[in-house]
Structure formats: structure tokens, C-alpha cells
Amino acid sequence: MARNKDRHTWREGYTTGSCAAGAAKTACLLLQGDSLPEHVEIPLPNKARLTMPIHSGKLRNSEATACILKDGGDDADITDGLEIRALVRRLSSQGDVHIRGGQGVGTVTKKGLAQAVGESAINPVPRAMIRDAVREVFPQDELEITIEVPEGETAALHTLNPRLGIVGGISILGTSGIVRPMSEEAFKTSILPELDQALAYGHKTIVLTPGHYGFRVATERFKIPTEAVIQMSNFVGFLLEEAAYRGIEGVILLGHIGKLIKVAGGIFHTHNRVADARTEVLLAHAALAGMKTDTLKYLAEFPTTEGATIELLNLGQQTLLHQLAHLASKRAQAFTFDRLKVGTIMTLLNGQPIGWDTTAEEIMKDQGWTWSVDP
Template sequence: MSDIPIPMRKGITTGTCAAAAAKAAVLAWQGQPATVVEVISPQGITLTAPIAASHALANGGVAWVIKDAGDDPDITNGVKIVAEVSITDQPGIMIKAGEGVGTVTKPGLAMPVGEPAVNPGPRTMITKAVNDCLPPGKGAVVTISVPNGETIAARTLNPTLGIVGGLSIIGTTGIVEPMSEEAFKNSLVPQISVVRALGYDEIVFAPGKIGQDIAVNRYGLPAETVVQTSNFIGHMLENAVKYEMRRVLLFGHLGKIGKVSAGIFHTHNRMADARMETIAAYMAVSGAPQAAIEEVLSATTTEAAMPIIARYNMNKVYNLLAERASSRAMRYVFGDLTVGTVIVTLKGEILGLDQTAREIGGHLGWNVPIE
């Protein structure tokens, strides 16, 4: 049996689909319906896309492409990307958002407020694809639609980013690289630019949706300041510096924050997992008996460790872990940020926090009692 890995299949972005559909719509108007079209990526690479269907309209055409993300687990895989093109006598290409394509409502993104959420790369591809087919002196209005796009977008970061009404048409290269961690990390960063563009220099980092909801709904932190980091806390701290944030409030479950306390900034369990060892170490520093340390080390989850910590009256360890997480985070970015930390349970109860967290949270108007 061969040990040579089978290469993963690449896909095409929503931007490539939209450009291909727009080109096919113009070709249909010209009486040249196509089953496959070529479009040019922003880097000048020729890409091909199959056309699911196309037909002429009275003053233009319509076509659609079924998004193929290759072997990438993309939420938009299999969606229908539709382009309806109306031919005009004025040169130039206007791009509009149809059903299921979002509109930008917050500053700080690639497109200004009020514009369709069709990013610069796809705009370049659509414009070139249409212009290459149009007769001299003609222009076009291109309306991009994604049936059911608004429902799908509810399961993305679009609502957090202020993209309302549907999906974004994205893609800087036109190609989907399968299982690209780098692409996922970079998709999180625009959250920071939106917060900065809204005038804040303080931001709240929550590793997941549960923490984000707790921060906003239970403790009253401004929703526009609370963003998700997933497992990439270090990456997001670096970008907070890049966008000239001044203070960061880490707000998360003991499982994630415990890792940061140990200097782990990519918190996926396959990368590093020292949760129980870290908690046990700080319990030891805080004077816990040997039996308590052994019980914590035997626990399989941090939730299972919490009753042990309570039984031995060692709840003060949470504040120590929060202080340590803040210290390690500030060291990670060489002191370019001030960081405070809050540790919560899955039910939203605060286990521990440091003084800097109180200062940042208080300045942002949270409803945590002052002690």
C-alpha cells in the first residue's frame, strides 16, 4: 500500500462563482450560452467554472454557478450563486446585492458602509469578466444573489461584522485551499478592524460563541466590542496590536483561559493541552493539599475540576489564573497591549478575574458588581 498522501481537491470561491455567472449571463444575452467559462483571478491566474444554467433576458442575461469548495468544509459549499446582468449604454460596471447577499452596515471592512458585501477581489474579477464580453461602448449592472443566503449567513461571523441580509462574496485568490487554518485565522481579523473603526481602543476577546453571548447578554458588555477568537488567541492579540488597540479583555471558560495562563496561545487540544496541570500547579502555589492536587490531575475536564476546587476551598486559584493569563498575554505582545482576564463557567458564572479586567469592564459599562 502506498504511503503517498492523496492531494486534497481545491475549490473555487464565491467570488469566482459570481464572476463566472456574470460572464455566462452576458454570453447568454449574446446568444452564446456556455457550460464552462474562464475567469481571471486578481493575481492573473485563469480559473474555470462550470455553469449550472443560463438564459437570455430582454436586456441582458442570467446565469448561476453551484459553489464547489473542493475538500474544504466550507459552509457555502453547494450554494447557488446567481448573476443577473442588465446591459446599459453607459460604459462601466455597477455591482449590486440581490437576495441573500449582505450589505455592509459597519465601518472597518473592505467595503464602505452601504455597499454590497462583495469584496474588492471578487469585484475585480466580475468587472473584468463582464468587460471582456461586452461590445464597445456598453456597460452593465450586475446583481449577485444567493438564494437562502440570509439563513446561511446567520451561521457565520457576518452578523458580528455588521454585514446584514446575507452572505459576503469573498476570495482574494479565487481559489479555496482545503482545510486552510491560515484562511480561518484571517477571517477572524476583520472583527477587530470593525471595532476599531467604531472608535473603540478597547476590545473583548471571547474564544467562542458561548462566551460571547455571556459577555453581552449577562454582563452587559457592548456587543460591538465583543469578538470571537476561536483557538487563535495569540493571532488575535497580534492583530489587536496591529489595529492599535490599547486594552484587551480576555473573557472565556476556564478550559481556554487556563491554557493561556500556561503561555499557550493556540488553544486547540491537538496543539497543546495543559489545563489540569496548570490548574494543579497554581493550586499548589496557593497552598492546596497534596490530595487536592492529585484529584485535579485525575479530572478529565475543567468542569469536573471545579467541584474539587470548591470542596478544598481553593476558589482563590481562579483569580491567580486570571492574573497569570493577563501577564502571559501582555508578554506575548511585548507589552504593546494592556490585558485583563475574566474566567467564567459554561453557565456564565464568574469564577475569577483580575483588577485590570475590572478596570476595562467598568470602562465599557459592564454590570459586574464592584468589590
């Protein structure tokens, strides 16, 4: 995204759901006998209308295909520029609209998502948009509509779909039909299906981790079920609030000390452009623990929290790291007004736990997960 632009002038785009609806309507127009137009107009869920350029289309015997290129506007993501195709067949003069996914559209294999297991990953709003769009051409006919994304399987590897158990392609998504440039909000919202999935699998206790390294430590070292581990990125406070709202009872914060030490300092958005007080938090608590000024100055010279933490371990100061983990838990629990029981496990980059509190240990053992903190 062009971040040097005024956010009020960022260009809007359209969702994969809008593309699918527009392509389906275009294919219907070809079946009706119209020539291929340059643009197609579809209704949106809020009753407004959206016009999109058509990339291609053709009529072949009793079926028609049309394609629209996904345009994310100034909020482009991995789906930007993908071909979204619709293949439409008219089955009879009266009946339902049957929608399914074809090549490059994922299939749901885990419960807890918007579509049932075994269904194509075309969410309810896009399905309704497709129906509404094609009904403007064929109000009563029975239609078979197949949505395809030729490069979808490759693109999906760079999305959350593999984690969510959506295999074989991308999801056809969108609630408004319009992509508005709010990357952070969009990303935060995209994490929420993982919380819903955890609940669907019966997990009232979950693990929140900043990213892939923490996910690997949780699932490989501690043997925590994958559906109970959510990658929260920098959005600690947002995920804590959403977990409490959904009735989650227990949370373990698990991740690199460079991220989670910020929570010990009361920071709940951990991107370094929002707050980067890692060294300050570490030194403040090292000073409170009675460490000498010369040692504090020495620790302050380390360019990374990792390096300073390893030096603390060499100095026999692991108790300080346990105290920081305990403080992170207290701050996180207070952030949700004690609606969650929170424990914390801090690690090095190699996944070795180096600071944890008794709450984390209790939660792990209560859940029957493997408590593995030895080197």
C-alpha cells in the same frame, strides 16, 4: 474536508467572487448571442485564468441569467454547493458596469467593513473580478449586474455575517479567486474584520472570548458593546498579535476556565489537539499554593476542569483561581512584548465569573462597562 488525505493533494476550489464573475461573464455571452457553454474562463487578480463549469443559464428578452455552483474543493464551508447567479442587463453601448446584490446577498449595516453602510456585501476584489470578466465580452457597454444567491439568507445564519452587521444573505468574497485548503488559516483570517470593525466604532479596548458562551457573558452580564467583543476561537496568540498590530491598547480575555487556564500555562493555541494541559496547570499551581497531596490526587480524578474548579470553590480556594487569571494576563501581555494591557476573567459554563485579576476590573471600570462578578 477529507482530513485523511495528503494535504499536498487536496483539491482547490473557487470563491464566491469567482462564481459571481463567471456567472456574469456567461450571462454576457448569452446576451451577445452565443449558446450556453459548458464552461467559462475568467481572469484572476494574479493574471492567471480560471475555468469553471456552468450550472445553468438562459436568455430572456433583453436580459440574461447564468448560474455557477460554489465549489470549495477540499476546503468546503457553508457556502459549498450554493447557486451563485448573475442577472445581466445591457443598458447602452457605452458606460460603466453597475454591480449590486440581489436575493441572498447581504447588506452592510455597520461601519468598518470593506463596503460602506447600505452597500451590498460584495467585496472590492470580487467587484473588480466581475468587471474584468464582463469586459472580455462587452469592452465598453454600460451593464447592470445583479448577483443573487437563492439560499444565501439561510446560509448566512451559520457565518459571521450576523455578528458583523451584514443582513439578508452571505458575502461575495475572495482575494485570489481560488479556495486553497488551509482551513485554519482561512478561519483565522475571517475573524480579522471583527477587529477592524471594533476600531471603526472607536474601541481601543476589546474583549477576546473563545466562543458564543463568552460572547453572551460579555454582552449580557457585563453590558459590553457587541462591536467590542471578538470570538477568537482557539487562536489566542494570533488575535493578541493582530490586536497589537492594529493599535488596540487594552484586552480582556473572558471565557471558560477550561480554555483560559491554558493561557496561564503559556499556551496560545488552545485546541486540545495542540495542547491539553488544563489539569497539569491547575494541579501545579494548586501544589504551589500548598494544597496537600491527597487533595491534589482527588482533583486530578475530575474529568473536566469545570468539575475540579467547582471543588476548589467548595474548598474555599478562589484565591488560587484569581492567581491563575492574573498569570494568564501576565503571559498574554508578555506574548505581545507589553504592547497590550491585558486583564482576564475566567468563568464556569453557566457564565459565573470565578477568577479574575485587578487589571480586568480596572479596564472594565475605565470603559464604563458593568462590573458584575457576584453570583
